[in-house]
Amino acid sequence: MTDITADFAPATAPAPTNYLNDGTTLWSWLTTTDHKRIGILYALSITFFFFIGGIAIGIVRLELLTPQADVVGAEAYNRLFSLHGIIMVWFFLVPSIPATLGNFLLPMMIGAPDVAFPRLNLLSWYLYVGGALFTVYVILAGGVDTGWTFYTPLSTNYATGHVAAAASGVFVAGFSTIATGVNFVATTHMLRAPGMTWFRLPLFVWAIYAVSLVMLLSTPVLAMTLLLIIAERVFGMPVFDPARGGDPVLFQHLFWFYSHPAVYIMILPAMGVASELFTCFARRRVFGYTFMVYSLLGIAVIGFMVWGHHMFVAGQSPLASLVFSFLSFIVAVPSAIKVFNWTATLYRGQITFEAPMLYAMGFLALFTLGGLTGLHLASVPLDIHLHDTYFVIAHFHFIMVGGTVSAFLGGIHFWWPKITGRMYPESWARFAAITMFLGFLTTFLPQYVMGYGGMPRRYQIYLPEFQIYHVMSSVGALILAVAYILPLLYLGWSLLHGRRAGDNPWGASGLEWQTSSPPPKENFHGTPRVEHAPYLYHEETTGPDVDRRVPSQAREERP
């Protein structure tokens, strides 16, 4: 499919130069402007924060084994779930796929040597790490007990703890998101290789592009909202305090105007990853490529107009609730189209079940269940009952953990040979993927049940009839913990002992597979030229009767 003008055979050199051995000091990593190294810096830091957030919720799940308070006090409990929410949303999920896989792959997939603004890219990472470390320090040292939602007037006038400091940390990290968004949009527009037209872009690139636009347009609203919180809390400027002419509901509008698109910031990249995985392991072009592109863009646009479905019981007007309910049903249509297209991609394929494919199938199942329960929550009469119960918790964990984390791990396994040059141990990875799927269902299916039964979220003590569900959920969380720690161990092991991967172990079709593994610093040995639409696993007019499964570069080589 692609033709590389310079030679790309690293076999002649005993230790070919690649981005990993081109400077090995800590300093060379901390000052790198190579998008691949920055992707790895992000991967290491979000993993660190993921496990801190995980420990926090681990203690919460331990506490919830019994209906009484027995592990921590009320204040500590509130701080723990606030810590979990703030870290997982802003310091893990938002940067998860875009800043790691996106950073690493976006330039390679469009045939560019780097992102448009390499130094801005490094600055994003420093802003992220600075903001995240500061926030985590603040929460651990002083405590924040407002939940990740910072609802007013609780956060501005009543909560003890360092709300303003934590908000400033998130504010700083927000600029890292904005900078990454600017960078990716510019990269996609400016740096596509010759022949890489918009409709030859892989769906992962489309997803990252769409999500970058959402980041650019929504994150400034979060920044503004957090500044208003700080202004009210520190300087006493009455914006949200009703006793002085402010409006606490205004905060919710502003907050969800960012935070609902933020949900799409978390799930759109996962959809991109899943598309790459299904097409590769089914050996078929993605079914309905153009519909997939337009549904990504549709979700990104309509996703901005549904924030009010978080506020059906907040005291907004019934007319507003009706409109937001309608738009929430509309935004579900493109998501459904994507599910059908992934399913249809499998039709008449040559399917194999390596770990990335298992993760992708897990993603499909959990995303579908999470999406369908979204219909319940978009229905006003049902949401009035379900709002702020465990039903909501289960719903968004199905999307963000079942969906995004499954796709993230699937992507990490899929591109691991490209990133490190080594294969991961397949059996362990399959075991971890299946464990994660089962652990996830054990944790979150019971939460749907107790949510409908009337178990409110953010409760440390609860009615005894809910205990059985909480115990199941906590056992599931333990299984999930195992499924998250396992990859850390065997992927770490594979760095030293894994089988050498070769350039294209999956026989995949993307440009990133056309270069050596690990790639050289400048990604390609020469400028790639693109002559076909993506996912050319077999000719348009034939079925995949022959599964050649050889790197496509071998077929299409030219002088």
Add this chain to the structure above:
Amino acid sequence: MIGFSDIAQASQYATSVDIKFIVLTVLSGLVALLVFGLVIFFAMRYRRGSLASRAPLPNWMHRDLEIGWTAATAFTFLFIFWWMATAELGALTQPNTNFEIHVEAKQWMWKAEQPNGAREINEIHAPSHTDVRLVMTSHDVIHSLFLPALRLKQDVLPGRYTYLWFNADRDGTYSLMCTQFCGTDHARMIGKFIVLSPGEYARWSAAQPEADDIARQGAALFVSLGCAGCHASASRVHAPDLHGLYGSKVPLEGGDFATADEAYIRDCILLNKHIPAGYPAIMPRFKGTVTEAQITRLIAYIKSLSTALQGAS
């Protein structure tokens, strides 16, 4: 076992919500089964090296299928929306009832006041087979009153009134919780929602201390706070007469109209906002000098002036 949980149903509305939930869940379940069934079937039939045919897809599949399932999904979702929206609109109609319970939320307790003035903490008694309206406000942060047995929930805001209404049809003791995170003891801001038959309710409320009608207490406040000095019909100060005010359309300066509901009266008392057309802005602001409980009583009194009028005419 309604839905998949043994949650109590204490009103017809609760039953109707449960039916909607079950139907939507079954519908979602069928869609999920279809998708999972296809994925599993394809995964087995088209596993690598199987003998199933991999002939190229017919052309119609690419376009028609795509348009077909997009349209089918959109219509299904629109239908569900229409169905749910109809129910929402139906539930919007407030009952015409004088049976109002005032609820005040504060960190971390629920205070309720029955129409006859009986006060409760973390308990709300209500008669069954009666249209009941809750008038709620918060003393501090945002809380949310959740009555799972009625499938009802409404945020309770500071500086504003929000409402819930219901007609419970099954006597019993149910739970009542705060579902909007409100600080340290959020999980302890729980209580009992007790539905009694009308007869039992009457016995219960008569046995409560302080059982003075809150509108009557409001009338006393109306005098002691000095309101009567201007607003009484005999007064020579040019101030609006409050008989028949509640629920009426008040013409404002500039040609607008305001509906005189609780929020309107509250703003008038506290902030001297919304001055009716033709009256000078001479009323003092009572913000900071009257308590939430006093406002509740004053509003109850002003409302009683309207109901008395309706009764007379």
